[in-house]
Amino acid sequence: MLILITSLGFFIRNINRLRRNINIGNGQTEPITNKPERWRNMLRIALGQSKMVTRPIAGTLHLIVYLGFIIINIELIEILIDGIFGTHRIFSSAGVLYGFLIGSFEVFAVLVLISVIIFWIRRNIIRIKRFREVEMKGWPKLDADLILYFEILLMSLFLLMNATDVEFQNMNNGNIISSFIYPFFSDYSIDTLHVLERSFWWTHIVGILIFLNYLYYSKHLHIILAFPNTFYGSISKIGRLNNMKSVTNEVNIMMGKAVESENSNDVKFGASDVTDLSWLQLLNAYSCTECGRCTSVCPANITGKKLSPRKIMMDTRDRIEEVGKNIDKHGEFISDDKKLLGDYISREELWACTSCNACVEECPISIDPLSIIMDMRRNLVMEESSAPNELNNMMNNIENNGAPWPYNQQDRLNWNE
Amino acid sequence: MMNNLKIKTIEEFLNEGISPEILFWVGCAGSFDDRAKKITKAFVKILNSANISFGVLGKDESCTGDPAKRAGNEFLFQMQAMTNIEVLNSFDIKTIVTTCPHCFNTLKNEYPDLGGNYKVYHHTQFINKLLEEGRFSIEGGSYKGKKITYHDPCFLGRANNEYNAPRNLIKKIDAELAELKRCKSKALCCGAGGAQMFKESEKGKTEINLERAEEIKKNTSKIVATGCPFCNTMLTDGAKSFEADKQVEVLDIAELIVRAKDL
Numbered sequence: 211m212l213i214l215i216t217s218l219g220f221f222i223r224n225i226n227r228l229r230r231n232i233n234i235g236n237g238q239t240e241p242i243t244n245k246p247e248r249w250r251n252m253l254r255i256a257l258g259q260s261k262m263v264t265r266p267i268a269g270t271l272h273l274i275v276y277l278g279f280i281i282i283n284i285e286l287i288e289i290l291i292d293g294i295f296g297t298h299r300i301f302s303s304a305g306v307l308y309g310f311l312i313g314s315f316e317v318f319a320v321l322v323l324i325s326v327i328i329f330w331i332r333r334n335i336i337r338i339k340r341f342r343e344v345e346m347k348g349w350p351k352l353d354a355d356l357i358l359y360f361e362i363l364l365m366s367l368f369l370l371m372n373a374t375d376v377e378f379q380n381m382n383n384g385n386i387i388s389s390f391i392y393p394f395f396s397d398y399s400i401d402t403l404h405v406l407e408r409s410f411w412w413t414h415i416v417g418i419l420i421f422l423n424y425l426y427y428s429k430h431l432h433i434i435l436a437f438p439n440t441f442y443g444s445i446s447k448i449g450r451l452n453n454m455k456s457v458t459n460e461v462n463i464m465m466g467k468a469v470e471s472e473n474s475n476d477v478k479f480g481a482s483d484v485t486d487l488s489w490l491q492l493l494n495a496y497s498c499t500e501c502g503r504c505t506s507v508c509p510a511n512i513t514g515k516k517l518s519p520r521k522i523m524m525d526t527r528d529r530i531e532e533v534g535k536n537i538d539k540h541g542e543f544i545s546d547d548k549k550l551l552g553d554y555i556s557r558e559e560l561w562a563c564t565s566c567n568a569c570v571e572e573c574p575i576s577i578d579p580l581s582i583i584m585d586m587r588r589n590l591v592m593e594e595s596s597a598p599n600e601l602n603n604m605m606n607n608i609e610n611n612g613a614p615w616p617y618n619q620q621d622r623l624n625w626n627e
Numbered sequence: 628m629m630n631n632l633k634i635k636t637i638e639e640f641l642n643e644g645i646s647p648e649i650l651f652w653v654g655c656a657g658s659f660d661d662r663a664k665k666i667t668k669a670f671v672k673i674l675n676s677a678n679i680s681f682g683v684l685g686k687d688e689s690c691t692g693d694p695a696k697r698a699g700n701e702f703l704f705q706m707q708a709m710t711n712i713e714v715l716n717s718f719d720i721k722t723i724v725t726t727c728p729h730c731f732n733t734l735k736n737e738y739p740d741l742g743g744n745y746k747v748y749h750h751t752q753f754i755n756k757l758l759e760e761g762r763f764s765i766e767g768g769s770y771k772g773k774k775i776t777y778h779d780p781c782f783l784g785r786a787n788n789e790y791n792a793p794r795n796l797i798k799k800i801d802a803e804l805a806e807l808k809r810c811k812s813k814a815l816c817c818g819a820g821g822a823q824m825f826k827e828s829e830k831g832k833t834e835i836n837l838e839r840a841e842e843i844k845k846n847t848s849k850i851v852a853t854g855c856p857f858c859n860t861m862l863t864d865g866a867k868s869f870e871a872d873k874q875v876e877v878l879d880i881a882e883l884i885v886r887a888k889d890l
Contacts, residue, residue, distance in 0.1 A: 449786020450736035453708075454701045458741065461705045480699065509816040514832030562829040565697045565821030566781040571812050587699030601698045604825040609703060612689030613655040614825055623685040625657065625664040626634055626671075 211294060217419035224426035228496065231534040234543075237481060237488035237585065238455060240444070248441045251576070256440040261574040265503070268332075271325040275361070278322035279433070282315045282368065289415055299378060312384030316372065319365045320387055326361045333358075340502030343511075345521040350429070350500055357430050360421050364414060371410035374403050435497035436575040442490055443576030448567050451584060454479070480588025482551040484529045485543075487582060494577040495526035504569035504579055510562040517562040519569035519579035525554035526582060551586050560586050561598060632671050637682035637718045647682040649753070650720045652734065654727035655690050656856035662863070663726075663856035669881040670726050670750050672890045677763040681724070687714050691733040698822035705741065708733075712743035722746045724753045726881065728782035728855045729820075735787070749783055751792040751854050751880050758799065768887030771801040774848035775883070776875075778807065778839070778862060779814035780855035793854050793880050800887040805848045815839050817853075817861035824857050840865030844873055851877045 242248070254260045259276060263269035288301050302308050333341045333354060341354070372378055373391035382389070395403060425431045444450075456477045462468035481487050504519035505511050511518050529550045537543050551560075563583045570578050591597045597605070604614045612619040640647050651674065656663035674681050692707030715723075723745045725731050735747035748756070757763035775797055783789050790811045797804050809815045818828070818835030828834060840862060843851055851866070853859055856879070863877045884890075 447732075447736050447787050449732040449782055451696060453705065453737060453740045457701045457705050461702065461709060464706070465709060479701070507813065507815075509818060509835045509838070510829070510831070512815070513828075513835050513838050515829045517829075558829050561826075562831075563821050564781070564816045564818060564823050564835065566816035567785045568781075568813075568816065571785050584697070584699065587697075588701055589699075591699035592702060597698060597700075598826050600826040601822055604822065605695050605698065605700050605703055608690045608692070608695050608707065612707075613659060614690060614694050615655065615659055617659045619689060620686050622653070622658045622688050623634075623636070623683065625653065625659070625667050626632060 213416060213419060214290070214293070217423055220423045224423065227534065227538075228426060228431075230537075231530050232489050232492045232496065234485050234530065234533060234537075235487045235489040235492045237486055237491065238452075239488040239490045240446075240452060242442065244445055247445050251443065251445065252437055252441040255443075255574070255576060256436045259574075264574075268501075271328055274318075274321045274325045275329075278318040278325075278365075281318050282322075282365075284311065285315050285368075286418065289411070293415060299375075302378075302381065302383070305383070309381075309383035312372070313386045316369065316384070316387040319368050323362060323365045326358050326365070330355070330358045330362075340506040343502065343505060343518060343520070345518055345524055346500070346502070350524065353428050353430075354500070356424075357428065360417070360424070364417050364421065367410050367414040367417060371407060371414055374407040374410060376400060376403055376407075429498065429500045432497050432499040432575065435493065436499075439493055439497040440576045442493065444578060448570050451565075452581075454588070478589075479592035480590070481582070481585035482589045482593070483549045484526060484533055486589070487526070487550075487585060491578070491582055491585075492526070492530055494579075494582075495523050495530060497575055498523040498527065498577055499575070500524060501574070503572045503574065504577075507568040507572045509564055509566055509568065515559075515562040516556065517559040519583075522555060522559070522579045522582055523577060526550060529554050551589060555586065557590065557596075560590065563587075632668060633675050634671060635682055636685040636687075637720070638685070638687070640680075640682045641718065645680070646719065647680040649679065649681045649722045649724050649748075650715070650718075651681045651683050652723050652725035652727075652730055653683055653688060654725055654730045654856070656860075657726055658688070660856060660860070662860060666726055666856055666859070666879040666881055669879065669885040672885050673754060673763070673881060676888075676890050677757050679757070679762075684714065684718075689714075691730045693729045693733040694822045694825060696733070696737070697820070698825075708738055708741050708743065712738060712741060715743060715745065720745055722748070724748045724750055726750045726854075726856065726879070728780040728786070729857070732782040732786050749787075749789060749792065749854065751783075751796055752789065754881070754884065755792045755795055765796070765799040765884060765888060767801045769889070770850075770883065770887050773802050773850065774805045774846075775802040775850045775852050776805045776807060776843055776846045776848045777810070778817065778843070778851060778853040778858055779811060780853060780858045781814070781816050781820050783854055784814055785812055793852070796880050796884065797852060800883060802850075802883075805846050807842055807846060809842065815842065817855075817858040817865075819857035819861045824860075834865070836861040836865035837868075840869070843875065844869060847873075849875055850883075851875050852880055852883055853877065854880050 259273055262272050291300050292298060332338050369388055369391060372385060372388035374395055379385055379392050463470050500520055502520050508519055533543060536546060560583055565580060567580060570580050607614050607616050653667055657667040689711055690707055692704035696704035723734055728749060731747060731749045777797060794804060816835060817839055851862055859877050866875050
């Protein structure tokens with residue numbers, strides 16, 4: 211009971227911290243319109259996993275683990291009630307239905323175990339390219355493996371817990387898998403088995419509660435955030451890049467369509483740090499599972515440039531965490547002479563992007579790395595005037611003669627000569 | 628006029644008191660780039676052959692602002708956009724057709740917020756519309772049975788979800804459509820987007836257009852079709868190094884139709 215309350219307390223603290231950190235983003239978002247379409251997107255993309263299955267192997271394995279997670283968690287209700295009220299398998303009186311449920315949990319536990327082991331092999335033995343890019347060294351690699359070990363442990367404990375439960379085995383109702391494990395323990399006395407069952411039971415539930423609190427520190431947070439992320443994800447054509455309202459105001463003033471207001475001077479254009487990004491972009495960063503599908507389709511990355519859309523998201527999350535810890539320490543953000551742009555993400559990465567939207571299209575949970583790249587380019591150009599020279603020439607041409615090349619606008623019809 | 632294309636500016640139309648059915652937005656590449664000018668002419672041949680009343684802006688046309696926007700210069704983009712919108716609205720333009728997916732995307736998706744609301748078509752969509760309405764026909768022709776590879780421009784495909792219009796036209800000329808391994812929503816960029824056309828690329832192990840060209844080479848068709856003047860340039864350059872017997876010709880869909888029909 212105490213463990214439960216403590217871990218839930220920690221979980222709520224983490225959720226609050228997450229909420230606070232996401233809200234340090236001051237950047238503008240588009241208005242959240244068309245709720246019905248957004249609900250449909252969430253149901254289709256997050257709940258229905260529609261974009262995961264575009265890669266059949268990873269998609270199917272993920273589907274099994276995802277279904278297993280949801281279905282086996284029904285058993286958690288019984289485990290929690292048993293734990294709190296000191297009962298034992300309180301729902302077992304449900305008879306055939308109970309047997310059916312537990313039976314399917316056991317089958318799923320085995321399927322999840324197999325899938326997770328294949329995931330581990332893909333990461334550690336086959337070493338698929340997207341899992342061994344530069345940004346996947348150190349903690350991200352460890353994090354990915356830890357999640358797999360956690361899942362192997364929890365599934366094994368669940369099966370062992372059932373297998374050593376003599377009462378449950380004697381019921382012979384739903385022990386489809388565990389009845390095969392039970393014989394391995396046949397030499398043990400009833401008392402030993404009881405002790406074993408209790409310790410498996412306890413390790414299992416404590417493990418789950420630890421895993422719950424591990425989420426905040428891990429890419430595994432996607433199991434929660436994929437839902438809001440697909441809900442709030444853009445619903446317009448992905449080719450549409452937002453028009454900055456702050457710039458519209460300025461341009462209207464310049465064109466004599468509006469008058470200058472007093473607070474128009476302190477507007478910052480584009481993003482140089484996480485505080486300049488929008489809450490949605492920060493939510494994107496926390497939702498990222500580092501699967502690397504974006505990076506594996508990025509034309510810049512494929513051809514060996516430094517840009518990796520996944521790294522953009524990981525850097526953003528790391529920097530939010532850094533700013534968050536700074537706020538925790540000082541009560542407010544005290545400058546640490548660091549910025550997302552420069553200290554985490556280099557100009558070379560930003561200028562390598564072709565805005566082709568392959569990363570946006572590919573993300574299974576509607577993350578938009580391109581919007582962050584564009585906001586940082588905006589900062590480089592409009593605040594720092596530091597575009598590559600060739601781009602400055604191109605922009606000068608547009609400004610002076612209405613084309614990216616130095617041709618005269620008066621000659622626009624000469625193509626027919 | 629040196630050739631027999633019928634071209635009029637919107638201004639000329641309005642002076643005659645007529646408003647044409649569509650505005651043909653030629654775009655910077657279509658106006659100034661020697662290769663893209665041929666695409667412009669091909670599309671005009673199609674419009675002429677279908678007797679479509681269309682106008683161009685001529686010296687009143689200016690960059691949509693797309694390369695500036697994607698380079699990060701939102702100021703310049705919005706200046707261009709608002710100036711263009713003033714021109715378009717002063718001519719009371721309702722429908723725009725363009726041969727450039729970048730112009731298409733910007734006019735269609737980014738101008739409405741700023742007061743520019745038009746019906747915008749990519750030329751492959753407009754030609755399909757003419758076919759559906761029975762105002763233009765394509766039957767067979769010189770490409771019958773030939774293998775044609777199609778490269779999806781990012782700003783037509785992924786950006787605007789238009790994969791069918793160009794493919795349908797390739798089928799109409801009775802050619803055999805040879806898909807690339809990375810096609811439709813998974814298509815690989817040619818390397819020109821996001822203002823890359825105007826700068827050297829960052830350091831890497833190869834160029835994006837070369838990577839795409841290698842993929843094209845595996846398809847063993849002699850013709851690569853696309854619907855974007857920038858893709859056209861990038862792929863033509865990318866395929867330059869092909870061995871003599873592997874040479875390919877990169878053509879716009881409009882050019883394919885003109886050749887198929889011998890317009």
